[in-house]
Structure formats: structure tokens, C-alpha cells
Amino acid sequence: MASALSEKLSRIVKEMRGQARITEANVADMMREVRLALLEADVALPVVRDFVARVKEKALGQEVVGSLTPGQVLVSVVNRELAATMGQGVADINLAAQPPAVILMAGLQGAGKTTTTAKLAKHLIEKRKKKVLTVSGDVYRPAAIEQLKTVTKQAGAEWFPSTPDQKPVDIAHAALDYARKRHFDVLLVDTAGRLAIDEALMLEIKQLHATLNPVETLFVVDAMQGQDAINTAKAFKEALPLTGIILTKMDGDSRGGAALSVRAITGAPIKFAGVSEKIDGLEVFDAERHAGRILG
Numbered sequence: 601m602a603s604a605l606s607e608k609l610s611r612i613v614k615e616m617r618g619q620a621r622i623t624e625a626n627v628a629d630m631m632r633e634v635r636l637a638l639l640e641a642d643v644a645l646p647v648v649r650d651f652v653a654r655v656k657e658k659a660l661g662q663e664v665v666g667s668l669t670p671g672q673v674l675v676s677v678v679n680r681e682l683a684a685t686m687g688q689g690v691a692d693i694n695l696a697a698q699p700p701a702v703i704l705m706a707g708l709q710g711a712g713k714t715t716t717t718a719k720l721a722k723h724l725i726e727k728r729k730k731k732v733l734t735v736s737g738d739v740y741r742p743a744a745i746e747q748l749k750t751v752t753k754q755a756g757a758e759w760f761p762s763t764p765d766q767k768p769v770d771i772a773h774a775a776l777d778y779a780r781k782r783h784f785d786v787l788l789v790d791t792a793g794r795l796a797i798d799e800a801l802m803l804e805i806k807q808l809h810a811t812l813n814p815v816e817t818l819f820v821v822d823a824m825q826g827q828d829a830i831n832t833a834k835a836f837k838e839a840l841p842l843t844g845i846i847l848t849k850m851d852g853d854s855r856g857g858a859a860l861s862v863r864a865i866t867g868a869p870i871k872f873a874g875v876s877e878k879i880d881g882l883e884v885f886d887a888e889r890h891a892g893r894i895l896g
């Protein structure tokens with residue numbers, strides 16, 4: 601990952617050659633650049649502050665041993681902390697439940713929930729060989745139900761009908777019942793979003809969660825939301841026991857700082873990244889690779 605460090609960081613590392621100890625000045629120089637790199641990547645300010653404070657504390661206690669330079673030791677502290685915040689490796693979808701394994705999709709309107717529900721259906725069909733049913737609990741926007749129907753068809757999954765006059769909890773019961781009887785492996789539940797967080801929305805999704813007892817509760821968030829992603833993430837984390845995150849629209853966000861922000865706030869692993877509007881535009885998220893990209 602060290603190769604992915606920005607030019608500025610590399611310069612600082614070079615300047616620190618030949619010193620036997622890490623000084624406060626070394627740490628301050630390095631942290632100034634790390635802070636800038638994270639802010640340029642649009643990582644939320646409170647997350648940047650916490651991160652820098654943690655690295656500072658750890659770096660000052662470090663000894664420089666063997667053939668290492670203070671700069672190299674500092675870089676490894678930064679990288680270790682980044683990996684600890686970001687998570688390591690990849691985290692796949694958990695389907696360890698009595699079938700149907702229920703996956704609840706949560707997030708704001710426009711985040712990409714419906715598109716991602718279909719992308720995930722396709723992934724589970726193709727990569728995990730599962731029989732997948734989708735259903736929409738968005739009774740406020742008939743167009744959203746129709747949209748899910750269309751994209752589910754593209755994914756090669758089956759769609760369970762719902763109508764705007766139903767209660768989301770009743771839709772959930774009916775879909776669950778159907779999925780059990782027809783031996784579906786997975787039930788993907790798309791939910792209503794709002795343009796901003798509101799209490800009614802949170803109450804409704806909590807009720808859905810209690811009804812469905814999902815094995816995965818995935819928070820779908822637009823990577824382009826940048827600094828705002830943190831408030832949305834906080835609200836959803838408070839309402840639901842999130843098991844994973846899907847970051848959408850990563851194709852439009854060059855540095856991907858939202859990943860670090862959302863991960864730091866929720867503590868939940870980022871499982872997938874949406875990389876296009878198309879049905880196959882979903883990639884398994886590689887935390888380490890992404891961590892390198894954030895520091896640019």
C-alpha cells in the first residue's frame with residue numbers, strides 16, 4: 601500500500617531519512633499531509649480529526665528499529681490505522697439463515713436502493729447459485745414498485761407484487777410466506793426512502809426489520825454524498841442493526857472518502873460498490889485497495 605501514498609507523503613518520508621527517532625515535528629509534518637489527503641478525498645471532518653489523533657498517539661510511542669527510517673515507521677502506522685478503520689479484505693453477503701435468507705435494503709431516496717437490489721439479485725443468482733425473490737415495500741411511489749419489477753426481470757430473479765394501498769409490514773408477511781412456500785433461498789426487500797431522514801421513515805423500517813428478522817440489513821449510500829453521508833449513516837445506524845454497507849455511484853467519485861466516513865461511523869463492513877447504472881455494475885468491495893486510493 602505504501603506505493604499508493606501521495607507524492608507529498610513520499611517526500612516527507614524521504615526527508616525523514618537518517619534520523620534515529622520519531623520526533624513530534626516528524627509526526628506533525630506527516631499528519632498535516634495525511635489530513636490534507638483525507639480532506640481532499642472528501643472524508644468527513646470529524647472522521648479525519650479522530651483518525652489523525654489516533655495515528656499521532658500511536659506514532660509518538662513507536663521506536664525506530666533495525667534498518668527502518670522514521671518516515672517508514674510513520675507510514676506503516678498510518679497504513680495500519682487506515683486498515684483498522686476501513687476493514688481488511690472482502691466481506692461477502694451472509695446467507696446463513698433458515699431459507700429464505702432475508703436481506704433488507706435501507707437508505708435515502710435516490711441512493712440507488714432499487715437498482716442495487718436488482719444488482720445484488722443478479723450477483724446472488726450468478727455467483728452464489730441462489731433462487732432469488734424481490735419485493736418492494738415502497739408504498740409511497742408506485743413508480744418505485746414498477747421500477748423494481750423491471751430491474752428484477754433484467755436480473756433474472758422473480759418479483760413479488762405489492763401495491764400502494766398495502767402496509768409495508770403486510771407486504772413483508774405476504775412475500776415471506778410466498779418465498780417459504782416456493783422454496784426461495786433469498787428474499788430481497790427494497791424499502792421506501794425519503795429525501796431526508798424523518799422519524800416516520802425510521803419507524804417504518806424498524807417495524808419491517810422486526811417483522812422480517814433479516815440476516816443482512818444493508819445500508820445503501822451514495823458515495824457522491826461526501827460530507828453529508830456521515831449524518832445519514834448516523835441516523836440509519838441508530839435505527840437499525842446494520843450488517844453491511846453498499847456504496848453506490850463510486851464511478852462518479854474519484855477518491856472515495858465517503859467509504860472511510862461511513863465505515864468509521866457505522867462500524868459495518870462495506871460489502872459492495874456500485875460502479876455504473878447497469879445491472880452488472882456492482883463490485884465486491886476490496887477495503888485494502890480502497891484504503892490505498894483514499895490516500896491517493
Ligand code: GDP
Nearest residue numbers: 709710711712713714715848849874875876877
Ligand atoms: P432509490 O431511490 O434509492 O431506489 O434509487 P434508484 O435505484 O432509483 O437510483 C437512483 C439513480 O441512481 C438512478 O438513476 C440509478 O440509475 C442511479 N444509480 C444507482 N446506482 C448507481 C451507480 O452505482 N452508479 C451510477 N452511475 N448510477 C447509479
